[in-house]
Amino acid sequence: MPPTPPPSAERRAAYAAELAQGTDRFHEPRREDCPWCGSKRLRTRLRTPDQVQRKPGTFVVDECADCSHAFQNPRLSAEGLAFYHRDFHEGLDGLTDRLLGARGSRGRHRAAARALLRYAEPESWLDVGTGHGHFPAVAREVHPYTSFDGLDPTRRVEKARAAGHIEEAHRGRLTDPRIIGRLSARYDVVSMFHHLEHTRDPREELRAALTVLRPGGHLLVEVPDPDCAFGALLGRWWVSYGQPRHLHLMPLSNLLGELESLGCEIVATDRREPHIPYDLAGALALALGRVLPDLDAPWRPTPPTTLQRTLHTVLARASVPLLASVSALDHAMAPVFRRTRFSNAFRIIARTQS
Template sequence: MNAVSREARRLRVAALREAYAKELADGTAVFFAERATTCPWCASPRIRGHLRTTDLFQHKPGHFTLDRCEDCGHLFQNPRLNDRGLAFYYRDFYDGLGEEQLGSLFAGRTASYRARAASVEPHLTGRAEWLDVGTGHGHFCHSAAAVLPEVAFDGLDRSDGAELAEAAGRVRRGHRGSFPELAGSLAGSYDVVSMFHYLEHSTAPQRELEAAHTVLRPGGLLVIDVPDPESRFARLLGRWWLPWLQPQHLHLAPVANMRRRLAETGFTVVAEEHGQAHDAVDLLAAVWIALNAVAPREDLPWLSPPPGLLRRALRTAVLLTGVPLLLAATLADRLTARLCAGRLRLTNAYRLIARREA
């Protein structure tokens, strides 16, 4: 980041600081719903604490707990963020201050997006219309079109990303809004619906699956990628495991739970993939998250006071010291993915491809 960009960011942060201070004046308890006493997946009362952590990404104030159901194994945020909390913790992550950084990250994942499309290709029979739910700025659709030239891609997102994707030509059409609320107007319109790392963000995953059933034509495909809470990395890395992603990830369902729920909703699973859905970043991300937690905070509008010269210098020194660790973690991730991730259950996600029953 050059001097001009740094100064522009400093001014943006300063402009936001007062608004964030007002929003935090009542504390963070106002961002949470009542604590649940039963599992939201199977309604069992046998739940217990699994993980307690903080926001290790934006470093916004607050503590977050993931509970685990002792009957079905479902993990869920408890107490869950309410609408006000979701708005607060998402703000300036994918948009605002975080838009440029996250946009560049998503745009650079072309190979991963094409691999996703290739995994679905054997289950397609020709021309198709595809709706990507949680599309962001449509980067997956743009990359997948090169693999599946006979497929027309549309995108749906709660943010203005879907509209921006349409304007940029990455999707044929961008739908903005809640998927369950828009499903009725899109009923029977698509041959494929994809939800790549989307369901874990949803407050009500079952409603999302029902919306997909509504939108798909008979025989259509639903493609789901979600974090795998049964990954051994989840236990080995503890709170430093990237897919916990608190406070954004509200539900993490074991694959057996998801398969059963799909069957109950009217789908037949035709493929289950773990290695193909794995993103080899667990160790790299854990090292980066830990370094970022140790280093003094950068200038952020929800933190005060702004960092001085000494604090900025200390942050730079900590991050530079960690470069060898980051390089070693990158190499270890790649070797693990190539040699033993699947056998040792170190894959961090799973993919299910399910066909809508007639």
């Protein structure tokens, strides 16, 4: 059984002790060159606080003037990532949580699974960063004769197996030599849905994915599109910036070039279907989160008074119809956004050498 969470006062004291040491220690030294191409021509694209949890700290996204790769700089250390990932869903109201998790809808999962139908009839499929295994649970409806396994660094992957969403649960990171050794050349398909942007070294992740694929196997990748016009229009309120959890934002051309350099054949790219209709509602949710932060979050220095909690509850409930209306607008405009530079994600399907 999971450990019982400590009382709120104890959790607040634990966070206070950590934050008393400052947040600079959570960052690695700042890079002076691009991690993708090595260019020293960098510009600051974004400077922002934690927009979702509102934990203390400031995060910078730099962009390379030569290859357009965008990356968190200075990057969070392993300790920093653990700190800012902890309690990620703490305090999110139901609608905001659904908005920020919109990429996990059944319809999106089904469409992504169907994208492979014209290229492969896989016997085995590994979903990397599977979480609770929601994608494999839906994808098996499209590929009923495929064996789906999941890999995730958290205990969620074990819950996914217990729920019957996957057949085998692999807990860890794909780049771990022990994982690679155990899964080498085992799968016909490897999928990575909004996974690469969270990794410390996306190139290493791609090489590891190709290692666990069989000859002629397929790699399916979906990531946020840093060229999306919403990034410039909404600035720090653009959901896909995802600070501090997103470490990289990779242009389509960079990923295509990397996969081709690894000997892959690009069989499909798509900027339309992977678009997630949540940019406007997500921006509003983030803005409301700044005005109406979770008063009970354990990283806040003091608990709220009864009056503060009451006012927060009233205002938060009053904002729900507005959020729902803007979310409806996102969905209504999705057919237009998908066909323009407002599309916010892209998909690549690549095939390894036979």
